[in-house]
Amino acid sequence: MLLSHNSTVTAATHEFILLGFLCSQEVAILLFALFSLIYILTLLGNGAIICAVWWDQQLHTPMYILLANFSFLEICYINSNVPNMLFNFLSKTKTISYNGCILQFYIFLSLCATELFFLALMAFDRYVAICRPLHYPTIMTRKFCGTLVSACWVGGFLWLVTPATLVSQVPFCGSNIIDHYLCDLGAMLAISCVPVPKTTLTCSTFSAVILLVTLVYILVSYSLVLRAVVQVPTGSGRKKAFSTCASHLTVVSLFYGSIMVMYVSPGAANQPGMQKFVTMFYSIVTPLLNPLIYSLRNKEMKIALRKVVCKV
Helix, strand or coil: CCCCCCCECCCCCCEEEECCCCCCHHHHHHHHHHHHHHHHHHHHHHHHHHHHHHHCHHHCCHHHHHHHHHHHHHHHHHHCCHHHHHHHHHCCCCEEEHHHHHHHHHHHHHHHHHHHHHHHHHHHHHHHHHHCHHHHHHHCCHHHHHHHHHHHHHHHHHHCHHHHHHHHCCCCCCECEECCCCCCHHHHHCCCCCCCHHHHHHHHHHHHHHHHHHHHHHHHHHHHHHHHHHCCCCHHHHHHHHHHHHHHHHHHHHHHHHHHHHHCCCCCCCCHHHHHHHHHHHHHHHHHHHHHHHHHCCHHHHHHHHHHHHHC
8 A cells, every 4th residue: 555745654664755856746847857868868978988998999908997897887876766766756656665775775875885996996097007107017907907896896785785784674663754865874764763873873884984995095096196297207298197087086076075975974964955965966966977077088088989979
């Protein structure tokens, strides 16, 4: 039986209502059209990068292979939450099953953790390429690169096993209305029957550790890169080195800047409107911007993308 927006349950909750964006039906249709466009452009942009790297032999290097894998991750990432959000814009019930909600929570945050690992891996690639250029071909072999990529995926999904298990044990017996457009940590814990400080602390700790460790690693890597670039004798060499790092640093700034507001402490942005906005930025906007950031600042990628367009 479907539940109305004002209903509550006295027994264990079997389904939730994702409240999403409170607006009229006309505005909901406009938002549906807007986010549908963003969704399609994100798929096309990241798909184009994958095709460019696949078809252009000159891009079969570790840096571009990692970029293609990162674009594939972005496609998975946006598919973990946007299709359901689009459906709810046109749905009258906006319901999601309990198991479906826990699964969405696990997959969405696992992909988020995987992206953090990927950003750290891409910083490692730039460090080796600039600080140890003579050893780069022997260090970043195709086999080693594949191993690192696999480790990012496995590590991201293993990292969220404990938080997802703890959230699945949280008692939900009151309101079943989640004031969000997806099953996010803070919004879910806000409707638990009783306070769950241990679960909140553990989830916050897991989030803070992966955020801070990967961020510190990226900052240390780029401090070493900066020191090496300063020592490059020619201005053109420095410009090329800065250019290869600028795109990655821009993506890191956008992603980390928004995500740290949410997951270092779930109570840091406890206003539902702010939660939705910040989550929307790092889960929807950044996957859209990333292909533009990487392609506009990279001459080789521009040429490869032109070839893709011509083939299409």
